[in-house]
Amino acid sequence: xxxxxxxxxxxxxxxxxxxxxxxxxxxxxxxxxxxxxxxxxxxxxxxxxxxxxxxxxxxxxxxxxxxxxxxxxxxxxxxxxxxxxxxxxxxxxxxxxxxxxxxxxxxxxxxxxxxxxxxxxxxxxxxxxxxxxxxxxxxxxxxxxxxxxxxxxxxxxxxxxxxxxxxxxxxxxxxxxxxxxxxxxxxxxxxxxxxxxxxxxxxxxxxxxxxxxxxxxxxxxxxxxxxxxxxxxxxxxxxxxxxxxxxxxxxxxxxxxxxxxxxx
Numbered sequence: 503x504x505x506x507x508x509x510x511x512x513x514x515x516x517x518x519x520x521x522x523x524x525x526x527x528x529x530x531x532x533x534x535x536x537x538x539x540x541x542x543x544x545x546x547x548x549x550x551x552x553x554x555x556x557x558x559x560x561x562x563x564x565x566x567x568x569x570x571x572x573x574x575x576x577x578x579x580x581x582x583x584x585x586x587x588x589x590x591x592x593x594x595x596x597x598x599x600x601x602x603x604x605x606x607x608x609x610x611x612x613x614x615x616x617x618x619x620x621x622x623x624x625x626x627x628x629x630x631x632x633x634x635x636x637x638x639x640x641x642x643x644x645x646x647x648x649x650x651x652x653x654x655x656x657x658x659x660x661x662x663x664x665x666x667x668x669x670x671x672x673x674x675x676x677x678x679x680x681x682x683x684x685x686x687x688x689x690x691x692x693x694x695x696x697x698x699x700x701x702x703x704x705x706x707x708x709x710x711x712x713x714x715x716x717x718x719x720x721x722x723x724x725x726x727x728x729x730x731x732x733x734x735x736x737x738x739x740x741x742x743x744x745x746x747x748x749x750x751x752x753x754x755x756x757x758x759x760x761x762x763x764x765x766x
Contacts, residue, residue, distance in 0.1 A: 507583075514590055515570035516625040522573055522597050523627065526604055531655060532628040533610045534619060537635030543610045545652050546632075548665040555605035560690040568691055569609055569622050578751055579691040613638055630655050673699060677764045682744040683709075684762055688755040696723045699747060703728070709743030714758055716750050 547558040616638040674686040687699045711731040721733045
């Protein structure tokens with residue numbers, strides 16, 4: 503049942519993906535392979551978006567549906583199956599009623615399996631396919647849109663590469679107000695494991711550990727590792743040795759981050 507449902511959603515999202523790309527005449531760059539695909543994605547995006555409207559996968563996921571969500575311009579991953587029908591309907595209406603807006607789409611496709619890679623390449627119809635390392639995808643000999651490095655794509659687009667950015671870390675350590683420390687572990691789609699976040703901390707940490715999170719099991723795991731941790735306080739007076747951990751969806755946690763971060 504789950505497989506049938508997933509296949510159905512895949513085909514619906516595939517249809518919307520193709521419809522959206524056709525409507526906006528998007529220029530699509532697909533990145534596949536087991537090489538440094540995330541680095542290439544960021545290099546392409548950082549150079550292109552300074553000259554043209556552009557979007558790219560915000561986070562590379564094992565979940566393939568990050569691909570259509572990026573094309574559709576959706577920044578939040580549905581938290582349960584009930585939300586998918588509303589997402590699909592609203593995306594269809596936007597595609598129908600919004601005016602065409604040409605932009606670049608830089609899509610990193612996870613190497614899940616050959617069938618899924620082929621499915622999304624067919625729906626994306628990319629003008630450029632960047633293959634780094636080995637890939638489950640086998641291009642045809644007659645294909646002229648295959649590239650092995652970013653420089654060749656830049657030449658084809660007609661821009662000079664000026665920025666060579668690495669992907670932003672998923673967990674950021676920032677300076678907070680009153681010299682507190684903020685660990686920004688918020689995410690758009692899939693959060694980094696809470697254990698990975700807590701591993702940053704020393705067991706002998708003297709300051710208060712304060713966790714802001716609406717993610718299931720976060721509080722349980724945090725309290726097990728640090729029994730004195732403070733979870734989701736409503737009124738907080740920041741102290742210099744405090745360590746604040748912020749988790750959840752980036753769009754929802756931005757105001758919280760702005761409240762505690764030290765703005766120069």
